[in-house]
Amino acid sequence: MPDLAKTRHDLRNVAGQILGFGELLLEEARDSRYSRLHPQLETIHRTAMQMLSLVEQGLCDSRMKEGLADNVSSLSNRLSESARVIAECAEALHTGANDFPSESFRADLARIVGTARKARDLVRASLDVETAQSADGSVAGNRCVPEGCGDSCPELEIGAGGTPAMLSAESIAQGTILVVDDLEENRDLLHRRLSRLGYAVRMADNGQSALEATATQQPLDLILLDIMMPGLNGIDVLHRLKASPATQHIPVIMLSSADQIETVVRCIKLGADDFLAKPFNETLLMARIESSLSKKRLRDQESAFLRRLQIEQETSERLLLNILPKPIAERLKQGEKIIADSFADATVLFSDFVNFTHLSSDTPPKELVGNLNEIFSAFDYLCEQQGLEKIKTIGDGYMAVSGVPTPNPDHAEAAAKLALAMQAETAGFAERVKQPFQIRIGLNSGPVVAGVIGARKFAYDLWGDNVNIAKHMEASAPPGGILVAQATYERLRDRHAFQPAQLVRVKGGVEMATYLLTP
Amino acid sequence: MAKILYIDDTENNRILVARRLGKSGHNVLTAESARQGLALASSEKPDIILMDMGMPDMDGWAATRQLKNDPALRHIPVIALTAHAMQGDREKSLQAGCDDYETKPFDFPRLIEKIEARLAPPPT
Numbered sequence: 119m120p121d122l123a124k125t126r127h128d129l130r131n132v133a134g135q136i137l138g139f140g141e142l143l144l145e146e147a148r149d150s151r152y153s154r155l156h157p158q159l160e161t162i163h164r165t166a167m168q169m170l171s172l173v174e175q176g177l178c179d180s181r182m183k184e185g186l187a188d189n190v191s192s193l194s195n196r197l198s199e200s201a202r203v204i205a206e207c208a209e210a211l212h213t214g215a216n217d218f219p220s221e222s223f224r225a226d227l228a229r230i231v232g233t234a235r236k237a238r239d240l241v242r243a244s245l246d247v248e249t250a251q252s253a254d255g256s257v258a259g260n261r262c263v264p265e266g267c268g269d270s271c272p273e274l275e276i277g278a279g280g281t282p283a284m285l286s287a288e289s290i291a292q293g294t295i296l297v298v299d300d301l302e303e304n305r306d307l308l309h310r311r312l313s314r315l316g317y318a319v320r321m322a323d324n325g326q327s328a329l330e331a332t333a334t335q336q337p338l339d340l341i342l343l344d345i346m347m348p349g350l351n352g353i354d355v356l357h358r359l360k361a362s363p364a365t366q367h368i369p370v371i372m373l374s375s376a377d378q379i380e381t382v383v384r385c386i387k388l389g390a391d392d393f394l395a396k397p398f399n400e401t402l403l404m405a406r407i408e409s410s411l412s413k414k415r416l417r418d419q420e421s422a423f424l425r426r427l428q429i430e431q432e433t434s435e436r437l438l439l440n441i442l443p444k445p446i447a448e449r450l451k452q453g454e455k456i457i458a459d460s461f462a463d464a465t466v467l468f469s470d471f472v473n474f475t476h477l478s479s480d481t482p483p484k485e486l487v488g489n490l491n492e493i494f495s496a497f498d499y500l501c502e503q504q505g506l507e508k509i510k511t512i513g514d515g516y517m518a519v520s521g522v523p524t525p526n527p528d529h530a531e532a533a534a535k536l537a538l539a540m541q542a543e544t545a546g547f548a549e550r551v552k553q554p555f556q557i558r559i560g561l562n563s564g565p566v567v568a569g570v571i572g573a574r575k576f577a578y579d580l581w582g583d584n585v586n587i588a589k590h591m592e593a594s595a596p597p598g599g600i601l602v603a604q605a606t607y608e609r610l611r612d613r614h615a616f617q618p619a620q621l622v623r624v625k626g627g628v629e630m631a632t633y634l635l636t637p
Numbered sequence: 638m639a640k641i642l643y644i645d646d647t648e649n650n651r652i653l654v655a656r657r658l659g660k661s662g663h664n665v666l667t668a669e670s671a672r673q674g675l676a677l678a679s680s681e682k683p684d685i686i687l688m689d690m691g692m693p694d695m696d697g698w699a700a701t702r703q704l705k706n707d708p709a710l711r712h713i714p715v716i717a718l719t720a721h722a723m724q725g726d727r728e729k730s731l732q733a734g735c736d737d738y739e740t741k742p743f744d745f746p747r748l749i750e751k752i753e754a755r756l757a758p759p760p761t
Contacts, residue, residue, distance in 0.1 A: 133742070135647075137742055142653070142656060
């Protein structure tokens with residue numbers, strides 16, 4: 119048994135390289151002058167993505183543990199087929215055109231060819247247990263044929279591939295197919311062929327029962343739909359399938375007679391994936407079925423991935439809103455890198471526990487943190503009630519701001535109400551736990567700067583002299599008291615009772631008048 | 638514009654990364670082995686190093702440890718690049734001293750974002 123982890127690693131690398139070069143070339147050829155290069159470049163790109171997802175899905179850890187027995191040959195076929203398609207498209211471009219967008223263009227195409235061949239060799243050496251002997255390296259059956267590679271990739275045309283006998287020997291097909299045809303012979307024929315290949319087959323003999331089958335039975339991976347039927351014909355059925363969100367994702371291949379080409383075009387415009395002319399060419403039938411199924415698998419994968427992504431996104435959004443104010447989180451998401459806003463007028467609140475160090479030496483740490491958590495949670499709630507923004511806790515200190523980030527003309531009043539409520543809350547709490555909990559609170563008002571800085575563990579924070587003064591007010595407040603600076607006092611003097619307090623010396627030696635806010 | 642050193646033994650990857658990062662305006666130096674990379678790191682003093690982890694001879698983990706033990710080089714951020722995407726690789730890279738971690742195949746917009754975040758001047 120080859121080392122599958124290594125194979126996965128190596129294949130992932132080469133597929134990634136092809137994808138990388140494919141993306142570069144697509145970008146370089148974006149100009150409409152090179153539009154004729156687009157289909158093949160897109161095929162290369164898409165097939166490389168397909169390869170990568172085959173490697174990631176097919177060789178994932180859980181399958182490796184299961185020994186992968188049933189999947190090896192299917193996977194190996196699809197991978198070598200992808201590699202072959204990529205090599206041929208790149209080679210056709212390399213030899214077929216001379217006016218490339220850049221000098222390196224041709225060299226990159228050659229790199230893609232080389233890397234795709236390397237991928238095919240890797241697959242053959244480590245996965246290709248059954249077809250290893252195939253002399254020319256072409257792989258029988260189960261071809262997933264990309265569209266868009268057109269006539270310049272002659273070998274991509276179907277028909278030279280395997281015989282029905284070889285196809286049935288593979289027994290690799292997966293998926294449930296609904297066959298809709300009013301003629302019993304046609305249904306039987308398709309049923310026999312498809313079941314022999316390992317598909318689960320369901321049947322409907324008219325349009326109405328086809329629609330019922332999509333509504334009631336377990337999920338379908340593909341519908342083969344006859345156009346000419348009495349009652350609801352194939353076009354009506356297609357119309358309804360594509361109109362319903364529950365069924366529009368199921369690929370549909372139309373079954374038509376050779377002379378119905380206009381109808382077929384109409385069907386494809388309506389959303390059919392492909393068509394098949396009767397009488398069926400077996401190889402063509404299988405190729406188109408497998409192609410539709412693999413496209414659907416990719417789409418299913420993609421939507422599962424999108425769903426996961428959405429869940430992740432919601433989670434991270436919730437986390438973000440826990441640490442940043444909503445308007446700030448929105449701006450960061452919009453791509454703003456540095457947020458620093460001046461606010462002409464705001465009120466800053468600081469609080470601190472009295473003698474906390476002393477208290478904490480007497481209390482078991484768990485109980486202490488429990489107490490802090492309880493009281494800070496209560497403060498958080500009060501903050502929200504008064505419309506203040508909590509900035510942070512610093513040890514046993516608590517910092518909040520009023521009028522930031524959403525300006526509020528009555529910021530001082532809201533901060534005063536919060537301060538009074540915090541004192542009342544703390545007094546109640548101290549009584550409940552029979553511990554001498556007390557806090558000091560300081561308030562100051564004026565212009566501040568608010569913003570987000572740092573690359574990790576970043577936070578919304580405040581700067582400015584007025585912030586420092588608020589901190590000084592808190593430090594100078596008596597236990598259980600609320601000390602406010604002149605600026606805050608002036609905004610509140612008509613609405614609250616104050617007592618003049620001592621002068622407080624702030625940074626730079628300036629002495630400031632202060633006032634005690636009383637309930 | 639930053640000077641970026643990219644160390645990878647795979648030629649295709651060196652070409653791809655040099656082209657991509659070159660397009661976003663950076664000056665990219667490449668090295669095809671850890672030893673060559675270490676020598677270039679000393680002589681060129683790049684702003685950031687992108688390091689493939691799975692290289693023959695000396696692997697990226699060993700090279701990162703060596704970089705981070707050199708007082709003249711340890712300040713250069715190292716982003717580990719690995720195709721393994723296995724659980725534990727991230728921890729192993731961070732333990733070796735790598736500053737960040739990206740998986741191959743490259744998601745270039747994300748890689749460039751990471752590089753630029755590392756190069757941004759530290760907040761004052």
